Amino acid sequence: MTIAGSPAVATRVGRPLLGGRRFSLDWIGAVPFLVYVAIFLLLPSAIVAIGAFFNADGSFTTENYLHLSRSYVVKATIDTMSLSAITAIAGAALGALLSYAIVTGAPNGLLRRVVVSASGVLAQFGGVTLAFAFIASIGPAGFVYLWAVHFFDYYAHGIWLFALPGLALVYLYFQIPLMVLVFLPALDGIKPQWREAAESLGGNTWHYWRYVAGPILFPAFLGATLLLFANAFSAYATAQALINQGQPVLSQQIAGALSSEVGAVEPGFAKAIAIEMIVIVTLVTVGYSLLQRRAARWL
Amino acid sequence: MAVARRGVHRSRWIKLQIFRYVVLALAAVFFLVPLIAMFEFSTRANAGGRTLEYWKSIFAYPDLVNFNLGPAPDAAIDASLELALITSLVMLVLLVPTMVWVRLKLRRLSRIIEFICLLPLTIPAIVLVVGLFPMYIWLGTNFSDSILTLALAYVVLVLPYCYRALDAGLGAIDVKTLSEAARGLGASWFSVMWRIIVPNISNAILNATLLSVALVLGEFTIANNLLYNNLQVELVHLGRANAGVSIAVAVAALVFAFILLVILTFVGGRPRGTQPEAVTDLAGPLAASQA
Numbered sequence: 375m376t377i378a379g380s381p382a383v384a385t386r387v388g389r390p391l392l393g394g395r396r397f398s399l400d401w402i403g404a405v406p407f408l409v410y411v412a413i414f415l416l417l418p419s420a421i422v423a424i425g426a427f428f429n430a431d432g433s434f435t436t437e438n439y440l441h442l443s444r445s446y447v448v449k450a451t452i453d454t455m456s457l458s459a460i461t462a463i464a465g466a467a468l469g470a471l472l473s474y475a476i477v478t479g480a481p482n483g484l485l486r487r488v489v490v491s492a493s494g495v496l497a498q499f500g501g502v503t504l505a506f507a508f509i510a511s512i513g514p515a516g517f518v519y520l521w522a523v524h525f526f527d528y529y530a531h532g533i534w535l536f537a538l539p540g541l542a543l544v545y546l547y548f549q550i551p552l553m554v555l556v557f558l559p560a561l562d563g564i565k566p567q568w569r570e571a572a573e574s575l576g577g578n579t580w581h582y583w584r585y586v587a588g589p590i591l592f593p594a595f596l597g598a599t600l601l602l603f604a605n606a607f608s609a610y611a612t613a614q615a616l617i618n619q620g621q622p623v624l625s626q627q628i629a630g631a632l633s634s635e636v637g638a639v640e641p642g643f644a645k646a647i648a649i650e651m652i653v654i655v656t657l658v659t660v661g662y663s664l665l666q667r668r669a670a671r672w673l
Numbered sequence: 674m675a676v677a678r679r680g681v682h683r684s685r686w687i688k689l690q691i692f693r694y695v696v697l698a699l700a701a702v703f704f705l706v707p708l709i710a711m712f713e714f715s716t717r718a719n720a721g722g723r724t725l726e727y728w729k730s731i732f733a734y735p736d737l738v739n740f741n742l743g744p745a746p747d748a749a750i751d752a753s754l755e756l757a758l759i760t761s762l763v764m765l766v767l768l769v770p771t772m773v774w775v776r777l778k779l780r781r782l783s784r785i786i787e788f789i790c791l792l793p794l795t796i797p798a799i800v801l802v803v804g805l806f807p808m809y810i811w812l813g814t815n816f817s818d819s820i821l822t823l824a825l826a827y828v829v830l831v832l833p834y835c836y837r838a839l840d841a842g843l844g845a846i847d848v849k850t851l852s853e854a855a856r857g858l859g860a861s862w863f864s865v866m867w868r869i870i871v872p873n874i875s876n877a878i879l880n881a882t883l884l885s886v887a888l889v890l891g892e893f894t895i896a897n898n899l900l901y902n903n904l905q906v907e908l909v910h911l912g913r914a915n916a917g918v919s920i921a922v923a924v925a926a927l928v929f930a931f932i933l934l935v936i937l938t939f940v941g942g943r944p945r946g947t948q949p950e951a952v953t954d955l956a957g958p959l960a961a962s963q964a
Contacts, residue, residue: 400774400778400779401779403770403771403774403775403778403779404771404774404775404779404782404786406767406771407767407768407771407786408789410767410828411789411829411832414805414825414826414828414829415789415792415793415796415801415829415832417804417808418801418803418804418805418808419796419800419801419804420804421803421804421807421808422800422803422804425803425804425807471696472696472697472700474696475692475693475696475697475700476697478689478693479693485697487935487938487939488935490938490953491931491934491935491937491938492704492931492934493955494887494934494937494953494955495887495927495930495931495934496704497955498887498888498891498955499887499888499890499891499926499927499930500890500891500892500893500905500926501893502893502905502908502909502923503711503891503905503908503923503926503927504707506711506908506912506919506920506923507707507708507710507711507923508707509916510707510710510711510713510714510715510920511706511707511709511710511711512707512710515714515916516710516714517710517713517714518706518710547703547704547707550700550703551704555953555955556953558953559953579685604795607797608797608798608799608800610797610798610799610893610894611893611894611897611905614893614897614909615893615908615909615912625797625799625894628799628800628802628803629799629802629897629898632802632803632806632898633806633898633900641803641806641807644803645803645804648797648799648800648803651797651799651800652796652797652800655795655797
């Protein structure tokens with residue numbers, strides 16, 4: 375609430391009294407919104423940021439951060455990062471191909487509408503359903519599995535669907551659609567005239583992609599890959615619905631520390647892991663902007 | 674020369690079509706097989722053959738649906754539908770007047786409002802849950818522990834998507850001129866809002882509503898960790914007891930969300946090439962910066 379009010383105060387100080395009064399009245403219009411987000415967005419964020427430095431008794435401590443070196447948290451961090459990186463890169467590459475196949479079709483065609491709607495559903499509509507979809511298809515009772523065991527034994531090395539490789543496959547099921555949603559607008563910006571211009575100057579297909587379309591699309595591609603990374607990194611529902619033992623993903627570790635079904639509840643620790651997640655996403659974002667600046671020079 | 678060039682174009686066109694069909698066919702296999710498998714699973718009879726048993730028994734689970742709509746729904750589907758309705762209403766009441774007001778009177782604030790609205794995309798839901806947890810304990814002991822209180826958090830969750838949908842709608846009309854004309858003719862601010870602005874951005878409002886309904890119906894993380902049984906949480910619980918029914922409901926919910934978004938692409942449409950289709954709002958902030 376103080377956050378919502380303080381800019382108004384600052385404005386009033388610097389202005390003549392009459393104008394200031396009018397301004398302060400205008401500010402009232404934005405107050406309900408600002409109060410709402412202060413309570414339900416900024417307050418929880420502050421609780422996480424500050425609470426990570428306090429233990430259960432309410433005294434100041436950095437212990438919560440020291441717990442981050444526990445072996446299972448380190449393992450979950452590494453696993454989540456590699457899972458996110460792999461599904462981000464694979465999802466971006468495959469999604470870009472799919473986007474290109476769509477964008478070369480009719481711009482207002484049925485195919486495009488259906489694919490875009492379906493992408494919206496798969497990208498955002500709950501990982502629970504997607505986990506179910508894979509359990510029902512390649513799980514030990516799924517029809518693809520039952521059909522495939524006649525020919526080969528693809529669970530020869532254990533049931534990988536309920537471990538990280540399975541998680542990666544299910545993640546691709548929402549990563550590729552998200553890439554389609556992000557990348558379609560970028561591809562729409564490519565004009566066919568550029569291709570013709572490249573040709574009339576004697577360029578072939580390789581030249582066109584290397585010197586014209588590639589450099590234009592590359593920043594968008596990189597940005598989309600980052601978005602996919604952050605998306606996979608913060609995903610929770612899919613992992614929880616697919617794997618309910620071992621908590622291999624960082625978001626599950628947070629949930630476990632918050633309200634553990636077996637062990638002790640450690641709210642401070644949950645907040646520390648939450649901060650760790652935010653820090654990692656921020657570092658990756660910084661790395662991305664550096665990379666993008668460098669990439670602008672390469673291309 | 675001209676003939677040769679046309680030949681090049683033709684062979685490239687053929688290559689492109691082959692590429693398109695191969696990619697689309699592979700994508701169709703990857704994306705349709707699991708969906709078909711869900712449907713197949715939900716109609717599988719124990720003795721072999723097909724049955725709609727699971728689909729019919731959806732209504733036999735009072736934890737899932739019992740049409741007891743009210744301030745304290747005790748069935749998951751009822752609760753999720755009510756949450757979708759409340760979230761959409763609160764979001765519209767909060768966001769539309771504020772965004773219009775900012776455009777009219779507080780232009781300087783528009784960057785801040787945009788930043789705040791897009792902020793939830795950068796904070797993972799699971800992190801938000803950690804902060805909301807003590808707040809909901811307090812809320813539960815002092816006011817209400819009804820599942821419908823989740824709507825308060827869901828409004829924040831849908832904020833980025835709805836902001837972008839509404840921003841596109843407001844950007845397409847001249848809010849200032851319209852409201853000044855109405856004010857000049859003696860309209861109150863309420864009727865400017867209700868009779869001038871809202872009818873002019875009805876498409877954007879519909880988009881924002883459809884997006885928030887779809888997002889709320891698919892929400893799992895917050896409900897599960899604040900220990901409320903919404904649709905998705907109940908699906909996971911039920912999945913352990915009766916996978917067939919659980920998957921049948923999941924298919925139904927997925928189809929429902931798909932229909933909502935198909936409506937979105939037709940209503941939300943796009944004037945060709947000027948702005949991306951409304952559904953791509955689901956992609957997030959980076960898409961916004963690229964478009």
